[in-house]
Amino acid sequence: MSQRFGGRFSPDAQPGTRQGVSLPPTPRHPHEGRPKWITLAATPFLLGAFFQGATGMVTDLAAFGLVASGMVLTREGLVAQATYAARRVAKRPAIPRKLFGGVLAGIGLGLGAAEPGVWAEAGLIGMAGLALHQVSFGLDPWRDKTAAGVDSFQQDRAQRMIDEAEGHLDQMRDAIARSGDRRLVARVAMFDASVRHLFDRVRDNPAGLASARRYLGVYLMGARDATIRFADLYARTQDQKARRDYEVFLDDLEKDFIARADRLMDGDRDALDVEMSVLRDRLAREGLTGAATRVDPAERPALQSAEAQTLDDLLRTPFPGQKVPRD
Structure with missing residues (x-):
C-alpha cells in the first residue's frame, strides 16, 4: 500500500513542528466554516438560473454571486477577528468585512426573491437576511486593543x-x-x-x-x-x-x-x-506579608454547637475565650 510522504519538508507539514520548534497555533474562529454552508444553501439560485428567461437567469446568477461574495468576505472577517482576539495588542480591522459581507448577502437574497410588484417584500427579505447574518456572525471589532503601560x-x-x-x-x-x-x-x-x-x-x-x-x-x-x-x-x-x-x-x-x-x-x-x-x-x-496574614486552618474556631437550633443561634455561638455580653 502506498504511503503519503511526510518528511521534514513535506508540503503538508505544520509550521513549527520541525526540529523541536514550538510555535503557537494559528488562531481559528469557531464559526469559520459556516459561510460555506450558506453558499451551498444558495445554489438553487445558480441551478435554477438556466431554466428561465434572460431576465430571470441574470437575476438569479447575480443573486448567487452576491451571496457567495458576501460569504467570502464574512469568512475573511472571521479570520481577522480570530487574529485580533488572539493578540494582546492589535489594531482593529481596516475594513469591516463581516458587515460588508452581510450587506452583500442581504442584497443577494432580496434580488433572488424579487418579482414584479413585490419589491417591498423582497426588500424585507434582504433586511431580514442582513439581520440574521449579524446575529449569527456578530459585529467586526471596532476598537484598537492596547496594553496597559504601552506608549x-x-x-x-x-x-x-x-x-x-x-x-x-x-x-x-x-x-x-x-x-x-x-x-x-x-x-x-x-x-x-x-x-x-x-x-x-x-x-x-x-x-x-x-x-x-x-x-x-x-x-x-x-x-x-x-x-x-x-x-x-x-x-x-x-x-x-x-x-x-x-x-x-x-x-x-x-x-x-x-x-x-x-x-x-x-x-x-x-x-x-x-x-x-x-x-x-x-x-x-507595611507588615502585610503573606506569612503575617495567613491563618492556620487548625486554629480557626469551629462554628458548631449542640445548643444551636437555627442559623441565628449558630451565629450567636461564642468562640473559645470570647466573653459573652450580659443583657
Missing part, C-alpha cells in the same frame, strides 16, 4: 516596522512560487510562520523593537534578496547544490528569528518577576 507612539512605530517586514515576506513568497517546487514553497511558508511569531512578540512588547529592528529590517531584506536570486537561478538550472545551500540558509535564519522571539518573551517574564518582587517588598515594609 501608543511606540506601538505605532512597531506596527509600521512590521508592515514593512510583511512586505518583504510577500516578496519572498512571490519569488519562491516562480520555482514551481511545492516543497520549497512549503519551506518558505514555515519560515514565514516563524517570522510572524516574532511579529507577535514585538506587537505585545513594542519596547523590544530596538533589539528586533535588525531582524525586521536588514536580516529580512537579506532573506528576500537571497530568495529572489535563488528562485531565478533554480528556475533556470535546477541546481540541487544551490537548493541545499538555500535550505540550510533558511534553517539557520529561522533559528535566529525564533531565538530573538524567545528572548523578547523572557524579557516579559523578567518584568513580571520585578513587579512581583517590588510588591512583596512593599507588603513586607
Whole structure:
C-alpha cells in the first residue's frame, strides 16, 4: 500500500513542528466554516438560473454571486477577528468585512426573491437576511486593543516596522512560487510562520523593537534578496547544490528569528518577576506579608454547637475565650 510522504519538508507539514520548534497555533474562529454552508444553501439560485428567461437567469446568477461574495468576505472577517482576539495588542480591522459581507448577502437574497410588484417584500427579505447574518456572525471589532503601560507612539512605530517586514515576506513568497517546487514553497511558508511569531512578540512588547529592528529590517531584506536570486537561478538550472545551500540558509535564519522571539518573551517574564518582587517588598515594609496574614486552618474556631437550633443561634455561638455580653 502506498504511503503519503511526510518528511521534514513535506508540503503538508505544520509550521513549527520541525526540529523541536514550538510555535503557537494559528488562531481559528469557531464559526469559520459556516459561510460555506450558506453558499451551498444558495445554489438553487445558480441551478435554477438556466431554466428561465434572460431576465430571470441574470437575476438569479447575480443573486448567487452576491451571496457567495458576501460569504467570502464574512469568512475573511472571521479570520481577522480570530487574529485580533488572539493578540494582546492589535489594531482593529481596516475594513469591516463581516458587515460588508452581510450587506452583500442581504442584497443577494432580496434580488433572488424579487418579482414584479413585490419589491417591498423582497426588500424585507434582504433586511431580514442582513439581520440574521449579524446575529449569527456578530459585529467586526471596532476598537484598537492596547496594553496597559504601552506608549501608543511606540506601538505605532512597531506596527509600521512590521508592515514593512510583511512586505518583504510577500516578496519572498512571490519569488519562491516562480520555482514551481511545492516543497520549497512549503519551506518558505514555515519560515514565514516563524517570522510572524516574532511579529507577535514585538506587537505585545513594542519596547523590544530596538533589539528586533535588525531582524525586521536588514536580516529580512537579506532573506528576500537571497530568495529572489535563488528562485531565478533554480528556475533556470535546477541546481540541487544551490537548493541545499538555500535550505540550510533558511534553517539557520529561522533559528535566529525564533531565538530573538524567545528572548523578547523572557524579557516579559523578567518584568513580571520585578513587579512581583517590588510588591512583596512593599507588603513586607507595611507588615502585610503573606506569612503575617495567613491563618492556620487548625486554629480557626469551629462554628458548631449542640445548643444551636437555627442559623441565628449558630451565629450567636461564642468562640473559645470570647466573653459573652450580659443583657
